[in-house]
Amino acid sequence: MAGFNLLILSISFCVFQSAAQSHQEGGSLKCVSDYKSTLSCAWNTTGKLRESSCRLHFTWTVSRRQKKLQRSETCELQDSPSDPLMQSCSVIAGGNQKWQTFTSITVITSRVKCGNSSQDAANITFKPSENVKMHPPFAPSIVDSTNITWSLNQSLISVYLQERVFQIRFKRKEKSWEDARVISEFRGQEWTRLNEKWLEQDAVYETQVRVKPRVHAGEWSEWSPVTEWRSQVGN
Incomplete structure (x- = not known):
């Protein structure tokens, strides 16, 4: 878990530049991946929704024996001690850091949900292969x-x-x-x-x-x- 903790620290309170192919709505949500099994995102909240707890929801599709299966992970966004506008979190897809989960065709959709709202506070679609850290x-x-x-x-x-x-x-x-x-x-x-x-x-x-x-x-x-x-x- 040491490597995972290092990656969490590395993204926790930084805003990353995403690849040109990424698409996002709702402000500065930036995500990176080790292109293996870890996903990490940082969100600039711009001061909104500070009264609500927010979570990140990751979804993607994998192919297994000619079937397409939906996969998902979630994590609780945590405040930055140095920047009150920044929140971040990381997940290990499938729970095993040593699995090669992502491929060149994997596309991740990341959505920020806050409180009981059904609307995305922010979202982004990106490829782990093009946003590597x-x-x-x-x-x-x-x-x-x-x-x-x-x-x-x-x-x-x-x-x-x-x-x-x-x-x-x-x-x-x-x-x-x-x-x-x-x-x-x-x-x-x-x-x-x-x-x-x-x-x-x-x-x-x-x-x-x-x-x-x-x-x-x-x-x-x-x-x-x-x-x-x-x-x-x-x-």
Whole structure:
């Protein structure tokens, strides 16, 4: 469940750009998927319906032995502690994060229902294959101060996302991430070597890595957990 929790955190209070093929009504409802089994949406309520509890209803159709079956999931929208206008929630389709639930033809309809109203407060139709946000990688590993390696939780990766690009960033521990050096993009490569000229001997550094699909439309994952090290090389 750790990967699912990371994805929930990554979407909880952000508004995402959906693919051009998506259609929505009722304001800023944005959804992403790991293109495997997880669906996550964030809704900008624009201050409406604050007295009512709201839920997200997801529906889609799957084909089984030449039959079309309707599937659905729901989740309770939760308030953002940092933005009073934002609500969000996530679901695991079928209840199993390791199942490959979605395909290239899957189309999801997401509807916001509030209180006892029969009307949608907002809705959007989108394809998981065109609105991808992967789970972040594990924390990187550091070898000999300059070699950085990383890996993904393979059980959370869609079978359709075998082509990926990575980006890393690193900085002095006392600096802000806004001052970090960013290195990209590594196509399928899960390692890099830092130039010793970028480092100062005995200084403490921090690094993170993130991933996104190379072929399918999507966005960067959240950054991985931080890895810290003390450089044994450098100026």
